[in-house]
Amino acid sequence: MECVICHNLTGHVDQLQLAAEPYEWLKLGGMINPSLLPLKHLTSLNLSYNNFSSIQIPDFFGLLVSLTYLDLSLAQFQGAIPHNLGNLSKLQYLDLRCYLSSGGMEAKSFEWVSRLSSLQYLDLSGVDLYKATDWLQVTFNLSSLLELHLCGCYLEGQIPDYSGNMLFLEVVDLSLNSLNSTMPNSLFSLDHLQSLDISNNMLEGRLPTSLEHLCNLKELDLSHNKIEGDISEIVHSLSNCSLNCLESLHMEYNQLYGHLTDQIGQFKSLVHLSLARNRIYGPIPLSI
Template sequence: MRTVTVSLFHFLLFIIVAVCFSCSCCDGNSNVLCIESEREALLKLKNDLIDPSNKLSSWVEGGNCCKWNGVVCHNLTGHVDQLHLAAEPYEWLKLGGTINPSLLQLKHLTSLNLSYNNFSSIQIPDFFGLLVSLTYLDLSLAQFQGPIPHNLGNLSKLQYLDLRCDLSSWGMEAKSLEWVSRLSSLQYLDLSGVDLYKATDWLQVTFNLPSLLELHLFGCSLENQIPDYSGNMSFLEVVDLSLNSLNSTMPNSLFSLDHLQSLDLSNNIC
């Protein structure tokens, strides 16, 4: 059974995002007018999406995009700051289609959540690596396919990255995690279900991220003995390496993490 651990960081991050979204959508944006170029960018985004539940019905020409469903604008500048377009986990009708590069016109976007949608026909767009203001990116269980673009490593402000895949689909893969090594601000990383069979650098990269607090690599096809490493001994608090094929012999370096609170090595095949 997989151990579920919620760190203080993860809990506080959830509360902050929820409060910001609630305040901005309900009250904070009431007197803010969206910027025309950003409204047009969102309409182009809508036109390329498949929206069977009509979730984006409020996205209309000439409307105030700061009041649209899923859109959060900065209370002072009016720039689109957050896009919350996640589906509910058990929702049948989900967003799909393609993602228009007009998203790049949202130059002040700090948070993007497309989780639990159905983008089963496309890869994560390369241009996501140009959304350099992002601090929060959640594409988990959105059915993206193929290799993860390495230019996600350009998102130097990113603090939260969730790319979890459905274990039954093996939708995404990474042959190297070199790009992750450039995310020096990252505090939360979840690549569970991503095929990392060929990513032999996973330990050296992830355990050397200077700000990382949580690492989730559940069911990533990691094999054989965990190699020992030398690095800057991260501040990791939570590590989940369950449901892989790791050898029972674990390096001393794995147990010498000073801040470690939870280590899940269950369901590994020795």
């Protein structure tokens, strides 16, 4: 991978691609020098898979206001995420993933995220968001967001029922948290949604009828929850819109009941199907 990339016309340093390979022993570490600040035209900074385990994300990163791409994922930064990252108003891609259960980064507030009005991709998986109780209001009001990844973030409480503000959302991953609400209708009314993963939570109740609006859905993982309902009704709702798209359906370890009908065989793109540890009975449809 190229380390320093300059603009073809101006010659200004445009990108710093300093990511390490995941299994490479030679990694960057130690303090990060503010000498990056003179790079006024820097649009992309990638420090992923390095080892900065002794430091926090530097405050001066919030002064790199030309950035549209920032990837600090799995670089073992520690401590609180600096709020002045919210000054990066041009940012479209932000990846701050931590190793799960690493005790790495935390955020006590999500106010700074609300200022990233151009953000299309956000991944804070593994970041401790237990004290950031405003994550609900903030993330589900980012109207430009396409992908939201908050896996293993110690989230609790209810999923908000106003995600309809995220009209173009394609991917949602809220797995490995402690969300304990019923499933909101608005989350299942997102026309562009392709992948939804809320597995390993404490969701309960029935799936909303708006499920049949997910016409572009390819992956649905609601496993390891307390979701109830007749499996034949769920399959029927999905078949109303996702017959040509659905590739993966994981609903194992829930409280589903009933029996599968031949309708399941109409999902021509379905590759992965897991319904184990429910109360589903009867023969396996020949259409499978």
